[in-house]
Amino acid sequence: MNFKNDFVDALFQFLEGHLERNQLLMMIEKPRFQDMGDMAFPCFELAKLYRKSPQSIALEMAEKIEAPIFEKVEAVGGYVNVFLNKREVSQGVVKEVLLQKEEYGTLDLGNEQIVTIDFSSPNIAKPFSMGHLRSTVIGNSLALIAEKYGFRPVRINHLGDWGTQFGKLIVAYKMWGNEETVKENPIKELLKLYVQFHEEAEQNPELNDKGREWFKNLEDGDVEALSLWEWFKEESLQEFSKLYQMLGITFDSFNGEAFYNDKMDRVVEILEEKDLLEESKGAQVVQLHEDLPPCLIKKSDGTTLYATRDLAAAIYRQETYHFAQSLYVVGNEQTLHFKQLFSVLDKMGYSWYAGMVHIPFGMILKDGKKMSTRKGKVVLLEEVIDEAIQLALNDILEKNPRLAAKDEVAHQVGTGAVIFHDLKNYRLNDIEFSLKDMLRFEGETGPYVQYTHARAASLLRKGDYHESEGDLMIDDEAWPVITALMSFPDVIKRAFEGYDPSQIAKFLIELSKAFNKYYASVRILDNEVQKQARLTLVYSVKVVLKEGLRLLGMAAPEEM
Numbered sequence: 001m002n003f004k005n006d007f008v009d010a011l012f013q014f015l016e017g018h019l020e021r022n023q024l025l026m027m028i029e030k031p032r033f034q035d036m037g038d039m040a041f042p043c044f045e046l047a048k049l050y051r052k053s054p055q056s057i058a059l060e061m062a063e064k065i066e067a068p069i070f071e072k073v074e075a076v077g078g079y080v081n082v083f084l085n086k087r088e089v090s091q092g093v094v095k096e097v098l099l100q101k102e103e104y105g106t107l108d109l110g111n112e113q114i115v116t117i118d119f120s121s122p123n124i125a126k127p128f129s130m131g132h133l134r135s136t137v138i139g140n141s142l143a144l145i146a147e148k149y150g151f152r153p154v155r156i157n158h159l160g161d162w163g164t165q166f167g168k169l170i171v172a173y174k175m176w177g178n179e180e181t182v183k184e185n186p187i188k189e190l191l192k193l194y195v196q197f198h199e200e201a202e203q204n205p206e207l208n209d210k211g212r213e214w215f216k217n218l219e220d221g222d223v224e225a226l227s228l229w230e231w232f233k234e235e236s237l238q239e240f241s242k243l244y245q246m247l248g249i250t251f252d253s254f255n256g257e258a259f260y261n262d263k264m265d266r267v268v269e270i271l272e273e274k275d276l277l278e279e280s281k282g283a284q285v286v287q288l289h290e291d292l293p294p295c296l297i298k299k300s301d302g303t304t305l306y307a308t309r310d311l312a313a314a315i316y317r318q319e320t321y322h323f324a325q326s327l328y329v330v331g332n333e334q335t336l337h338f339k340q341l342f343s344v345l346d347k348m349g350y351s352w353y354a355g356m357v358h359i360p361f362g363m364i365l366k367d368g369k370k371m372s373t374r375k376g377k378v379v380l381l382e383e384v385i386d387e388a389i390q391l392a393l394n395d396i397l398e399k400n401p402r403l404a405a406k407d408e409v410a411h412q413v414g415t416g417a418v419i420f421h422d423l424k425n426y427r428l429n430d431i432e433f434s435l436k437d438m439l440r441f442e443g444e445t446g447p448y449v450q451y452t453h454a455r456a457a458s459l460l461r462k463g464d465y466h467e468s469e470g471d472l473m474i475d476d477e478a479w480p481v482i483t484a485l486m487s488f489p490d491v492i493k494r495a496f497e498g499y500d501p502s503q504i505a506k507f508l509i510e511l512s513k514a515f516n517k518y519y520a521s522v523r524i525l526d527n528e529v530q531k532q533a534r535l536t537l538v539y540s541v542k543v544v545l546k547e548g549l550r551l552l553g554m555a556a557p558e559e560m
């Protein structure tokens with residue numbers, strides 16, 4: 001459903017080809033207020049071209065422009081405003097949703113091409129941070145959106161399970177750790193050790209050398225180092241799995257950094273063959289163009305780096321999946337790293353590097369500052385989600401104590417609150433952490449959208465809705481609902497093109513508000529004659545809300 005093209009055609013005819021169709025399409029706006037029409041065309045550019053006033057051009061155009069679906073065309077202060085025939089458009093939109101159901105807005109653009117999505121990727125032996133939560137929910141939604149557009153997402157969790165920090169942790173554990181306490185509460189205890197290490201290292205910098213030594217031992221395959229590392233990894237993975245299960249998120253691969261240990265020699269060989277490796281202060285680097293610092297490949301002690309493992313991973317992914325696109329949902333503090341990574345691949349002659357995209361996001365701040373793991377300033381995500389679920393359960397016990405699937409719905413609503421709270425923000429914006437905000441169920445929140453969906457479901461049950469053919473007389477009061485429904489395919493397109501789930505989250509709020517207003521102004525079930533037509537609209541809203549929520553990785557309970 002897109003009436004812009006009707007407008008473009010009419011404008012094109014009037015202007016006798018003075019402007020291209022594409023240009024015209026770009027110029028069409030949405031009027032600021034609904035009572036000013038459904039589409040507007042500004043005449044200010046044309047005024048220059050024709051050397052007339054915008055007002056007089058608008059007047060002239062308003063008189064001549066027409067199309068069957070236009071009810072009225074009006075000139076207002078240099079704009080041509082078009083009013084659509086509400087009855088016809090409403091019918092058209094609702095019929096379209098009815099016909100396509102959850103396929104509404106689907107597009108087969110991808111042709112089954114593979115998109116690898118590297119997301120979540122937390123670091124072993126550290127708590128799952130709020131930043132990792134962002135990556136997790138954004139990445140999951142991007143995978144679902146890509147799927148809707150006919151791509152095949154491969155979800156990869158590039159676990160941070162290798163690096164100098166493990167040397168430090170091993171040192172800390174050997175000095176102050178205790179097997180029993182770590183087993184009881186792995187993430188908390190390991191974090192404590194990690195924080196203690198950094199505190200003590202400030203007084204005693206030799207500890208850092210020890211840390212490096214133990215990481216070297218680990219890379220050299222030392223049995224004690226390896227078995228401690230494996231144990232830390234196992235305990236952490238168990239904790240992370242709990243979270244993923246809570247959020248309903250799955251991965252196709254958990255190949256983390258360590259997976260590439262035996263694949264890095266080959267990378268170094270290729271770099272050597274291509275004469276890209278240079279020595280710099282004992283280390284091996286690849287020089288990049290002027291505005292990028294060189295990419296460090298091997299340290300002077302022979303140990304490898306984050307970047308080396310990412311190089312190996314990129315090549316492995318291309319060879320394994322033959323991806324068309326490869327996305328990295330990682331915080332914007334790693335922008336330089338990804339620029340360097342892509343640039344090295346370019347220098348290596350891999351043309352497929354062009355399909356790689358870093359999808360950065362802003363930080364979660366506490367009192368305007370970044371939360372730092374090193375200082376132990378973290379919020380434990382599992383506790384946050386547990387609390388959200390508990391609050392949702394209390395809500396149900398208060399408002400709908402007879403609900404059968406209480407626990408399941410509480411789970412869906414609690415996690416929904418946390419997921420939506422993140423996704424409604426444009427990803428590049430920093431977010432100030434507020435537990436209260438995350439656990440809010442009213443206003444522009446996930447539970448509000450879920451509640452609207454449940455309300456629609458309940459109306460359909462009470463009204464004994466059945467799909468009907470024939471004329472659908474839709475009330476004029478429903479117009480804001482119709483225009484919202486109509487925009488859904490465009491919204492998905494913007495979300496897809498901008499890697500931006502917030503488009504969908506904002507849309508869901510808009511549709512929910514419009515629907516709740518309609519619900520308050522029209523007694524949907526009271527009038528037998530209009531009931532089925534009205535319920536058909538309710539059904540369309542329900543379908544679109546559910547599909548929108550699904551694309552964000554959220555459930556849509558039928559009752560709550």
Ligand code: ARG
Binds near residue numbers: 121122123160330
């Ligand atoms: N583990 C890293 C971190 O927490 C993120 C890894 C992102 N993925 C990648 N391929 N580098 O900062």
